Amino acid sequence: MNKRLMSVIAIIVAFLAVAFVMTNNPNPTAVAKKKNYVPTVGILQLVTHPALDEIHRGIIAGLKSQGYTKNKIKIDYQNAQANQANLKTMSQQFTNENADLTIGIATPAALSLAKTANGNNPVILAGITDPAGSGLVKSAQKPGGNITGTSGDSPLEQHLAVIKQVVPHAKKLGIIYTTSDHGGEYNAKNMAKLAEAAGYDAKLYTISTTNDMQQVAETMASQVDVIYAPQDNGVASAMKTLINITNKNKIPVIPAVDTMVKDGGVATMSVSQYNIGYQAGIMAAKVLKGKETATYPVKTITQGDMVVNLKQAQHLGIQLPESMVKAAESKGEVIK
Structure with a gap:
């Protein structure tokens, strides 16, 4: 026994x-088999615009830097062209094709992906302003779920300093944002608080869609000395319309990012949209390799470089400070 x-x-x-x-x-x-597996990544962009296009370009480069080259990853890129129905359909498409991870460029795209993922597959944010306030993560340091990524918070105090330098005698500041853009509203209202504390008479103006820009811009240009255009997708898409109106009234526009300066803004301290995307791409790669989103802090990009539009300044009869131009020449961009 x-x-x-x-x-x-x-x-x-x-x-x-x-x-x-x-x-x-x-x-x-x-x-x-695991080594030879080719993951699928869905990238959802809200709308075609130079700033968001730069984020997309950065994402691809960030993924590549971590070894996800053309033959090592399948990328399904979709552009909703600012259509809410498209956002929903495209998000669902990624789920239907069993995408391993999705990336949202702009807050509405990220929100749509988050809703469709429903706490399951990872979602990477690419340049989302105030992700905690948008309800996408519990906090920037401890996202707490299936979502993390990069935040492109605007350096608002630096933008206010640019306004003071470009238009030193301005008293009335107009700030415009899109009602459906949480990031734009967040930046606009925070700028209004800063400006009021600095002694400006700050007034907020809103558009619901880009179609509203002409009428709102005409009203605003007749009431203010200078305009601040925050990091807002609707405002960015309608920037040329805004500039057409403000140029007629000789009102300078200080925008949030370099692409908006190229569209007619005078100057700004711009955070690199490419770098925002690049960092998001790196984070996406690390999540694909096993890093947990719940404990992977959101990376906030706030370091900006000076960008000036000398042609626009000349058109408005503005003499930009020599120090500002030199800063743009040494580490930034000068548009002539």
């Missing part, structure tokens, strides 16, 4: 040993 018992114990011990070895040293075929 003792011999039989010892035999049974020996068999159990041998079984457990084999199981332990297999658990810690997976089947070579399974490992090879």
Whole structure:
């Protein structure tokens, strides 16, 4: 009886040993299959615009820097062209094709992806202002779920300093944002608080869609000395319309990002949209490799470079400070 018992114990011990070895040293075929697996990443962009296009370009470069080159990843890129129905359909499309991870460029795109993912597959934010306030994460330091990424918070105090330098005698500041853009509203209202504290008479103006810009811009240009255009997708898309109106009234526009300066803004301290995307791409790659989104802090990009539009300044009869121009020449961009 003792011999039989010892035999049974020996068999159990041998079984457990084999199981332990297999658990810690997976089947070579399974490992090879995992190594050869090509993940699918869905990228959803709200609308075509130079700033968002730069974020997209940065994402691809960030993924590539981590080894996800053309043959190592499948990228499904979709552009909703500012259509809410498209956002929903495209988000669902990623789910239907079992995308391993999705990336949202602009807050509405990220919100749509988050809703569709429903706490399951990872979602990476690319340049989302105030992700906690948008309800996308619990906090920037501890996202707490399936979502993390990059935040492109505007350096508002630096933008206010640019306004003071460009239009030193201005008293009335107009600030415009899109009612459906949480990031734009967040930046606009925070700028209004800063401006009021600095002694400006700050007034907020809103558009519901880009179609509203002409009428709102005409009203605003007749009431203010200078206009601040925050990081807002609707305002950015209608920037040329805004500039057409403000130029007629000789009202300078200080925008949030470099692409808006190229569209007719006078100057700004611009955070690189490409870098925002690049960092998001790196984060996406690390999540694909196993990093947990719940404990992966949101990376906030706030370091900006001076960008000036000398042609626009000249058109408005503004002499930009020499120090500002030199800063743009040394580490930034000068548009002539």
